[in-house]
Amino acid sequence: FLTEYFPPETNAAASRVFERARLWAGQGHDVTVITTVPNFPEGRIHPDYRNRWRQEEVRDNVHVVRVKSFVHPNRGRIRRTLDQASFMPGALLAALRLARPDVVVATSPTLFAAASACLTGLARRIPFVLEVGDLGSASIHAVGAVRARRLLGAVERLEAFLCRRAARVIVQTSRMKQAVVDAGWAEEEKVAVITNGVDVDRFRDVAEAYTPHRRTGRFVVGYIGTIGLAHGLDVVLEAAAHLSDSTIEFHLVGTGAARAGLETAARNRGLTNVHFGGPYPRHRITEAWASVNLALVSLKDHPTFSTVVPSKIFEAMACGVPVLLAAPEGEAAALVRRHDIGTVIPPGDAPALVDAVKRLAADPDRLHRQSENARRAVVQYDRPAQAAEYLGVLRAALHASDASRARAAR
Template identity: 40%
Template sequence: MHILFLTDNFPPEVNAPASRTFEHAREWVRLGAKVTIITCAPNFPKGKVFPGYRNRLHSREEMDGITVIRVWTYITANEGLYRRTLDYVSFMVSAFIASFGVRKVDIVIGTSPQFFTAMCAFMIGLFRRRPWIFELRDIWPASIKAVGAVRDGPVLVTLEAIELFLYRRATRIVAVTQAFRTELARRGIAPEKVDVVTNGADLTRFAPIPRPAALSRELGLEGCFVAGYVGTHGLAHGLETLLEAASLLQAREDGAHIRILLLGDGARKPALRKLASERGLKNVIFVDSVSKAEVPQYWALLDVSIIHLRRDPLFAGVIPSKLFECMAMGLPVLHGVEGESASIVQCEGVGQTFAPENAAELAARLTHLAGAPETLATYREKCLAAAPRYDRKTLAGAMLDIIRQTARTP
């Protein structure tokens, strides 16, 4: 079986969509499928092409048995609705053209967050008379409305009409959360058309390791209780809350030894750096993005991981993939996301929850855990016990079963 997969995020990018697609595709190849990925030159989130790559009309490479075709796109940083939309549309057009050079395709998959990639998958499926799957990673455009990037009006109405059209025309939909499946059912999409394959972690890459002493010294973290956020610094993540918590901790005697590390890049990072400087925060350390191979070293610096999204009903249906990487690393979490992912934290017993955008509660949780080593040890044990239930290999196999079934759909 030949799977044609469309995504505008792929390694060496290190965000969640890139990791999920690569780890799934690698496992599908191991299980006997042929996989061709159409993507663009790696540039997320800064909008700068990674070293060793060029934004060419067409290039081809092999990566762990996966054929990767990279096409030209309009490249911009991960900020600004209209420039980003131009980026998405250019990928849709370039990927559609490139698909003509891919032979004997059995099924087409287009992944979100944004739906222009899914639109391309629909067009390829229609043209080639092949089934296609919409992999639903985000309810878009509702998510950009939630962060204020677009307002109610003709543009939003048009985008939502296209979104609903794609849900209806997809042969099958694979959502990453049960909440997304419920939301689609509420909007008239038959539940039996929607499967759920959650995010997970590559347990061969993420596992407990000793704290790297040299890196800890380099970042000035020796003797400190270290909490950290690893991931995109975007509008949806509300990382200002972490800085507010840092300010509260800095003013307290029992918070003097607590440090907050922020690793990653994104649209809000310059503003966050400025805010930290203006507030004179000496307990916040900013680190730029590192390669996927280096990420476990930074997870290992932490005593607890902070996961956070802005307080909005839409985000209650999101399960951040970093939650599963933390489990695999044996790293307790402080989880500032409501809904389905908070239930996972509580049911698995891998950490504590706090109300999104509540800096005082976050600061209180941090000071409590900093003085509770036995509680942290229990969370670590439960993380490692839970991790195998979210093994990426198992989840990739489940999705391949769905793909094979869909490919046989008349």
């Protein structure tokens, strides 16, 4: 499994890969993850590691091979691209030096990791499976990270090529599958939908302790996760300014490309009801969830983000924390309404955010109902069930590859 993100990094891709990999390894499968030295998103290497050409460890029965790469914070178009691209040669070399596996998998983002896995599959004559966390070219365009049409076109062509070369493509939502199929990148039968999820047991204690008003006199709206360009969190500062004379606080916990600018803006505006914290190591993230009354999940107003369901929603559900979703109408909004686990408002709408927070803070019965709904619904998205479904897709890819070889040998 090739990925640039892996614990002790705490972003969604790192958690998703690790939680499934350890479940597979616990069932007796041989699982190797090829990754970089942990540094995302600050571009600072974790104190327990060095940026060496190759280092190995075992984490929960998962064999982890870390390769050297150029390390840079998650900002700045050219250097961040060099950071991601530099993973390719080390990852490919490491994959070719391992005993021949049955299948090679990559999660995208980034496309460089996916390209390395594709080349590994070709060189080792094994099936390559691509997991699409988000549609890279569309997401890059949505956040304005790249504006040059030719460069965006090149990214899209690479994405299409990888999907076509993959034995199976795994996406997280039905809309994302439809986008891949409609673009002609993969046949419908080759694309599997495996919804994002969460390790429910990890958050059980937080869920059992949840009450709509945990801190005396204060109502805390928490955003917990990567504070990036896609999340449109400027709206929090606007809302906080309108709520400065109330008992409502906003806690933004995490790090990312947008955090420094938001901190500076909050300080310049004298917003004493906006607090920044973290990032927390993986084993302490429950502390952040235990401190909030309402989970804010925010995405920019762009059609691309109608196809995704942020992992924060599933963590909030596991913690029994009601969700306030500020995002385009789409998969995430449908999930929140289907399970009645929160409230949906338009993205980037400060007055709507102010109104929703005030209404929810004054309605503990509604919050309690949504908390109970979340705890009941989250069992559908527990990680072990996902891991089993994912393993079924890998077996199908292997079976299809074996069948293809048998036909070619006749």
